[in-house]
Amino acid sequence: MNPADGLAFGAEYPEQTHSEVIAAISSAASAREPFAALTLAKRASLLEAIAIEVENLRSHLVAIANLETGLPEARINGEISRTIVQLQLFAAMVRTGVHLGATIDLADPDYKPVARPDMRKVNLPIGVVAVFGASNFPFAYSVIGGDSAAALAAGCPVVVKAHPSHPGTSLLTFQAVQKALLSQGLSPDIFTMVQGRSPEITHWIALADEVAAIGFTGSALVGQLLVDLSHSRAVPIPVFAEMGSLNPIFITAAALDERATAMGENLFDSATLGSGQFCTKPGLIFLGGDGAEFVAAMRSKMGSLGTQPLLNKGISERYNSVVSALAKHPGVETIVGEVPDQGFIVQPTIFVLDYQMYKANPEFSHEHFGPTTVVVQCTESDFAEIIAHSEGQLTATLHLAIGEIRPELVRALSAIAGRLILNGAPTGVSVSAAQNHGGPWPSSSTHTTSVGTDAIYRFMRPVTYQGFPDELLPPALASGNPEKIERLVNGVRGLN
Amino acid sequence: MNPADGLAFGAEYPEQTHSEVIAAISSAASAREPFAALTLAKRASLLEAIAIEVENLRSHLVAIANLETGLPEARINGEISRTIVQLQLFAAMVRTGVHLGATIDLADPDYKPVARPDMRKVNLPIGVVAVFGASNFPFAYSVIGGDSAAALAAGCPVVVKAHPSHPGTSLLTFQAVQKALLSQGLSPDIFTMVQGRSPEITHWIALADEVAAIGFTGSALVGQLLVDLSHSRAVPIPVFAEMGSLNPIFITAAALDERATAMGENLFDSATLGSGQFCTKPGLIFLGGDGAEFVAAMRSKMGSLGTQPLLNKGISERYNSVVSALAKHPGVETIVGEVPDQGFIVQPTIFVLDYQMYKANPEFSHEHFGPTTVVVQCTESDFAEIIAHSEGQLTATLHLAIGEIRPELVRALSAIAGRLILNGAPTGVSVSAAQNHGGPWPSSSTHTTSVGTDAIYRFMRPVTYQGFPDELLPPALASGNPEKIERLVNGVRGLN
Secondary structure (H helix, E strand, C coil): CECCCCECCCCCCCCCCHHHHHHHHHHHHHCHHHHHCCCHHHHHHHHHHHHHHHHHCHHHHHHHHHHHHCCCHHHHHHHHHHHHHHHHHHHHHHHHCHHHCCEEECCECCCCCCCECCEEEEEEECCEEEEECCCCCCCCCCCCCHHHHHHHHHCCCEEEECCCCCHHHHHHHHHHHHHHHHHCCCCHHHEEEECCCCHHHHHHHHHCCCEEEEEEECCHHHHHHHHHHHHHCCCCCCEEEECCCCCCEEECHHHHHHHHHHHHHHHHHHHHHHHHCCCCCCCEEEECCCCHHHHHHHHHHHHCCCCCECCCHHHHHHHHHHHHHHHCCCCCEEEECCCCCCCCECCCEEEEEEHHHHHHCHHHHCCCCCCEEEEEECCHHHHHHHHHCCCCEEEEEEECCCCCCCHHHHHHHHCCEEEEEECCCCCCCCCCCCCCCCCCCCCECCCCCCCCHHHHHHHEEEEEEECCCHHHCCHHHCCCCCCCCCEEECCEEECC | CECCCCECCCCCCCCCCHHHHHHHHHHHHHCHHHHHCCCHHHHHHHHHHHHHHHHHCHHHHHHHHHHHHCCCHHHHHHHHHHHHHHHHHHHHHHHHCHHHCCEEECCECCCCCCCECCEEEEEEECCEEEEECCCCCCCCCCCCCHHHHHHHHHCCCEEEECCCCCHHHHHHHHHHHHHHHHHCCCCHHHEEEECCCCHHHHHHHHHCCCEEEEEEECCHHHHHHHHHHHHHCCCCCCEEEECCCCCCEEECHHHHHHHHHHHHHHHHHHHHHHHHCCCCCCCEEEECCCCHHHHHHHHHHHHCCCCCECCCHHHHHHHHHHHHHHHCCCCCEEEECCCCCCCCECCCEEEEEEHHHHHHCHHHHCCCCCCEEEEEECCHHHHHHHHHCCCCEEEEEEECCCCCCCHHHHHHHHCCEEEEEECCCCCCCCCCCCCCCCCCCCCECCCCCCCCHHHHHHHEEEEEEECCCHHHCCHHHCCCCCCCCCEEECCEEECC
16 A cells, blocks of 8 residues: 555465475575575675675665655665665674674683583574564565574574565665575575464464574564464564663753753654654653743744645554544644645644653653654653653653763663663764664563674574584684684684 | 481581571662772672681591592692682782773764763672582582672672582681671671572572672582573573583594503592592593504502592482483493492493494483493594584593694584593693683583683673763772773773
């Protein structure tokens, strides 16, 4: 369906059957051993080849993704670039071998309390990884997004469950990956994909014996379902689910005195960027001082906001129903944008309320996907209580005046979030080694990151080899360091 | 109870009540922030001070542990030394700061695909850690064993649930830790302990809001219970449960031709060491060639085996019941040691059977705590099937003849175990950086190690600080590297 007009278009994508889903998983499982045995150089080349094939298809990908998601072309182009950068970053990491965590403790007869045998530890790929594509990032968190790139970089075959909101985009991306596998002389089984809307597909994948880990970005409901399904298995598997977040913003009185208008405009943009469909959208803004100017700036921005449709019918219907319910609360100011009644376009809406009203109505502190945010007029003395009662968050943002130092707030926020931002906005997630995209439950199911190079460690597990000769060791652990990777030998790090 | 005579002795340890358990957890929670803020040097000093206090009490600890566990004094002395080494290794690691994983990506306006803000990531302590002491290691896996040492090293307050088999040993060890806290001028709340036999205590701890992670070594039953309890929480927490393992041994025909007697004797010792109460005891031995000489060597060793009691009444009763049931299978050879009928002393028993019998009777492939192992006469061609059907294991051992190279067996075994041993025995777990003590489910609940310095990472979680000045950053991330720790700055590792 095209979100701009709400109409179906193009070919139908058939729902995949149980036997097709199981076949996709079995194919991936058959590739497990040979793909794990691939050299680091060849695995890096594969990631680079995929990046090239995605780039080659860029104009076609932009066209179909624009039709299927309603996201503007510039945004899609940026996301494709990010997807390519993610693949390139993992390729560079794989070439260094640092992700293998190669650690060697040589035999030592004098080791205390007892003599030590030769011990060599390395991270091995965990096995077949199932990746559930997200609706809101048709590239960076979809078919060959961060989870898939990390899994391939780790040496794991991937089974993708494409998001039904963008089946054509998914198929074209899948074909880019298949072209790269072919060009590298590798088996197509390394990367398989299934399509469909039925929730049963999720069950089939999550309960399959051959699936060793799950990467997921989406709703708390489906994230919890995947965690529950894993728990019900005879052999539970790690589920790396990123399930949403309110990304609260805390603004001190002094910061409001200093730059209320600039912050109001900036956070309005952050909250409505991409129609408010980012997992890092600021969904709660706490004003610790006089908020009149801040709210006025938001109100003024609302007048000039362009319209963007939401990603699909379900999201737009949920948004409309939740926003109209929230707007009924007496004593809550609603700032509403004017939009045409067309496709999945919805009214951007900002709610302004005081702290007592906020505390009395917990529905304001639930995540609402779409162009809306909640501004709470409170005082700085309320911040400690708000933070103490907060659920786990992907991010938390603090705005201070120039020269203002509030270490107690930074410490408190560090207990509830995976990333803290000072004087900025949480949207815009840089892909780098120092990134952490993940936070305490329920924002994520584990304390790991799904963005940046550290995401690779989710799909590896350590194995120690005790007393093995070079011929029987993985090359990463052999004497003489044949792969020239970074290792820790008797506590000394280097290319030794 | 003294396992040597099965009689109760000494004072009674009162069962701790719900309010006492909750108070212990609340005390630990109150220490969370100040303990997390401690400098690396002070945290390292605490670990060293605990090591000193344990050493000071060594003779008293040996005496009480010998009475409570029936383990011989030499074994207890060795375990105390290991416990001290564990504390010292973590102290040395904490001083380097390497566990903080400090990663800095400086702001870069030219970063692709978009400009990068200043991003700094560090591992923070996860919060209060609950540690469940194990019965079979009254020191190394008990009150101040590997889990507690790792948690304190990470900066987490600890609540210990002492194992009811050695309450006096636990209390004395707890007092050593308290002395160290006092000598370092630190709050006693950093380390609390509860005692009791009631399973309710386990529920109270695992369901307490303030508990952020669990370390456990023990039975699959209790490990699974802890995983289930965590899953039932509104906010699930990581449960690091080590739940037992069969530690299978695979011996090729050529190795049997070469040194059957030496291997039989060596593996007999490994299987009966500490009355077969190690989590790495070889519980299954697969002979890929003629096993007559190997079995004869085991039979001959049985005659000279001294007697050792099992740790407690429950373990000895379960052992006797299981072993007598297994011995009833027709066609199974049982080799039995003669022992006095006294206390919790049990008959060491080795079962020898063929592969058809093994496949037909799955009870031979369950873990049986105590001085028993199962020897399966098969052929090398059966190994692939055996490995493919194996559950997850802490260890797997391969015996090859000199010059024999079997990479396909090593690869297959690497998929089922966390540590592989060549031509040795799985007992004897070296405490070092390259150690991995953990394996696929059900041997462990996660792919992490509970032994060695990497165990610290189970009790930390990453947090990224975006755009913060030095005054608001943890010292590990500040410019100029005030703590002089190892960091990764723009991809370059060093003291920069």
